[in-house]
Amino acid sequence: MVHSVAWESLPGSTGKFNPHGHLQHAAGLYILMQVEAGVCCPLSMTYSGYPILHRYLLCTSQQLTNSFPLERILSRKYDKRCLPANMKTGLTIGMALTEKQGGSDVQTNTTKAYCDNAQEKRYILIGHKWFCSAPMSDGFLVLAQIQYDDNMNQSSSYSKPSCFFVPRWLPNGQRNPFYIQRLKDKLGNRSNASSEIEFNNTQAWLLGKEHNGVKVIIDMINGTRLDSAISSAALMRQALVQATWHARHRKAFGRLLIEQPLMKQVLIDLLLESEAATTLVMYLATLYDMTYNNMYSNNTGEKQELARIASALAKFWICKRTPETTYEALECLGGAGFIEESIMPRIYREAPINSIWEGSGNVICLDILRSMKRSPESLQAYISFMHETKGSNKHLDNALENVEKHLLKKNLPSDMFERHARTLATQLALCLQAGLLVRHLPQTVSDAFCSSRLGPNRGSIFGDLPMDIDTDTLLKRLPF
Ligand SMILES: Cc1cc2nc3c(=O)[nH]c(=O)nc-3n(C[C@H](O)[C@H](O)[C@H](O)COP(=O)(O)OP(=O)(O)OC[C@H]3O[C@@H](n4cnc5c(N)ncnc54)[C@H](O)[C@@H]3O)c2cc1C
Structure with a gap:
């Protein structure tokens, strides 16, 4: 189902019209990836390769x-x-x-x-x-x-x-x-x-x-980028699940780990990372649904432009954050997390790959710059989308203003622009995640994310959270 559900209703295929095929694909991959990553690669290549064959093989x-x-x-x-x-x-x-x-x-x-x-x-x-x-x-x-x-x-x-x-x-x-x-x-x-x-x-x-090979495989790249981001979000989620389960059952110094104030900070920070990643990939999948439904009726729109830039941002940022997130979750299990009998070493070894294949970090960042130049409509779609949530959170407003004022300056020399591509991609991705949390999750989550990722007191390691975070409410969102 993971490889096929998104395409079953394409013209010429046998299924009924399904407006949520990519979202269902995303949900399926997200779950399967948490169980076994190896099989997800061929499923993902099959999902991503099908639209090319559908378009060209019959010719x-x-x-x-x-x-x-x-x-x-x-x-x-x-x-x-x-x-x-x-x-x-x-x-x-x-x-x-x-x-x-x-x-x-x-x-x-x-x-x-x-x-x-x-x-x-x-x-x-x-x-x-x-x-x-x-x-x-x-x-x-x-x-x-x-x-x-x-x-x-x-x-x-x-x-x-x-x-x-x-x-x-x-x-x-x-x-x-x-x-x-x-x-x-x-x-x-x-x-x-x-x-x-x-x-x-x-x-x-x-x-x-x-x-025209590179152009032909663009359709496939859309799929593999989405799937790399989903797979990474899934690894984060499974790592969080393992860390939380352990913390709920393991005692140290007379109290469960989950009751220790410092461990709470770490788990909440991991939760924020995981929820932001999951929200972004699921939203991206809905953008794909809108895009593909439109594409086959020759009606491309703003959502397609947004999908273009959002897929690169999600691929870059979520995949980049996964090794760090899974490592921190592994440490929550102490020595047991380092031992092969737990699932953690396997998750940890899996974590870097999605950032390497289908466009390594730098390459994706440069691609974002190129696509901003070639199709400025996608950046415009991003900015318009972000402006819709203006006023919801001061840290998000400031961060977005900063990006627009400094990083997107039109007169920046191209060498300088390229040197700062990671800074730009990171800020655009964080703002997008924050904007989506503002729209779709309770305010406690979006406020905590904005403060800890975009605010002046943001930390540099997991667990280094600003003071204004509503810890008790967030703790209730942890798994189990
Ligand atoms: C487990 C695994 C499975 C794979 N499966 C497949 C497969 O089935 N089919 C397939 O075709 N490929 C596959 N690949 C290959 C993968 O897609 C490539 O490794 C990846 O695209 C990077 O290419 P490369 O290894 O040649 O690195 P390079 O292109 O040499 O890049 C090396 C580093 O330089 C950076 N870099 C490159 N250009 C620039 C630049 N202009 N400015 C700054 N930095 C830059 C990159 O980001 C990267 O960090 C697989 C790889 C792995 C690890």
Whole structure:
């Protein structure tokens, strides 16, 4: 359901119109991620890859689309068998973009694509991919450089990459050459296989126009950014749950930890972080619902512009905060939190990954700057949205004014603008979280968040909270 519910009502799919598909996807992923992170990667790639295939695959070759029935991607039955797609009950999608010389900078991809049949948009790939997670998937989105000579040994000059679909099995029922060279030995996320792969005379079908690969995969990036943020928010929530449970049952110096004033501060601070993250990702999912519902009726609006900037802010900020949050929660369990029998080491090892893949921290910040320049409407949509809650909290008002006055100054030299990209992204993300808490959560929560994240007495570590926070009311919001 996590990979499919958002798309079941797209034109051509079988389900009824569902205005909340992305929100349901978000809720499902949020829960599943707290139980097992490894399986969420292929689910997320399948969720994110589907709209690209839905848009472009049918424009390739009839032979391919007959052998790769798109609707089975939406099946809720996982089929682990290695069989041609049309013999399986469910299909999953992976992606192979990253190469040794560039993951963030995919323009440097050197995998070569030679045209085999122009009418069918069929190409032959030769090259290496440094990262390819879930290599057991049934089809892959791949970036490669189209070559214009027919001598496979001769390299061509650099150009913009194009996007291809590589099915595991060919339309004639034979295996497509796809060599898994090695599985990665990873810090975390170990239950999900990530591999290095080689294409050698691998057949691939062009999606969209030549050299337009980065544009084509934008739809996928929207999905993976949302999912990275949801997954991180879920890790925060599970870490908070574990810390709170422990504090409610463990005694030290004659009192339960939850009754100790200093532990209360730490737990409340973790709660604020988790609630702000959860509120932002769920709101973002509703923006996706509005955007996609509109997009397919060609009616794009302000919400789509807001979604564009909010997805980058959520991906950057929530993923960045997760290692710190999970570490602090781990410490609440004392020594037990460091031991593998508790779930904490696994959560902790999982925490950094969402900030790395699908655009590492700096790359997302630079992307925010670029998109502000290219489509100023998205920043405008953000500002208008934030102005709607003006007057609700003085710290939020001051922070927003500061961002508008200093960080968004039009005459800032571009080098200076770039150097401050993290400052800008952090402030925009914090204001957005605060604005959403003001709208959707009790005032005690939003006041505490604004004071502790945007106010003059904000601390720099968890538990270092300003004095004006309503501790007793917030304690009641802790799990259990
Ligand atoms: C567990 C795991 C699974 C993965 N699975 C897949 C997969 O299935 N498919 C796939 O295609 N990829 C996958 N990746 C790869 C991942 O997407 C890349 O690692 C990521 O995009 C970063 O690319 P890179 O490793 O080449 O780092 P680089 O691009 O070299 O970046 C290194 C650092 O430099 C920073 N940086 C880059 N450019 C700038 C700049 N202009 N200014 C300032 N800082 C900058 C980055 O933010 C980063 O911190 C996976 C990675 C991991 C860890």
